Amino acid sequence: MSLPLVLTGAILFLLGWAILEHHHPKIREALKPGNIGANLHNAVKILATVIVGVPLLKVAAAKYAAVGGPGGATLAAWFGAA
Numbered sequence: 001m002s003l004p005l006v007l008t009g010a011i012l013f014l015l016g017w018a019i020l021e022h023h024h025p026k027i028r029e030a031l032k033p034g035n036i037g038a039n040l041h042n043a044v045k046i047l048a049t050v051i052v053g054v055p056l057l058k059v060a061a062a063k064y065a066a067v068g069g070p071g072g073a074t075l076a077a078w079f080g081a082a
Helices: 003-023 025-030 033-066 072-079
Strands: none
Touching: 003 025, 025 033, 033 072
């Protein structure tokens, strides 16, 4: 990726963030130090669920397809386990 594209993307991101923060004061409140701990805790819970949950679903779909469950091959393909 070329440097002008990266810089243009960064400027557009910052411009969008400034507009969003200006029109939605809740964002500014969420970034206060007292709220960052709660937000970080929620982010960790969500990420842990996704990091553990998605592979478990893939394994379950593959096992279901392996035992010949109805629609198992489609389910495994949908989860990328086929």
